[in-house]
Amino acid sequence: MEKLLINVSGMSCQGCVRSVTAALTAVAGVAQVEVSLPSGQAAIRCDPSLVSVARLTEAIEAAGFEARPAV
């Protein structure tokens, strides 16, 4: 398992947090998702052979938010 951090902008409430969490959880190979509203970050534990950062940022953007991998 690999842990990835993605900066998410556009979240304003816990409903947004739930939307982002659901979008990421739906990606095959994602094991665990923690989204923080105060930090605007999503921490994702996933199987790197199944999941790419690009796939995760796409899922967040499809849910209506801006996503950028955190360094």
Ligand SMILES: [Cu+2]
């Ligand atoms: Cu919201």
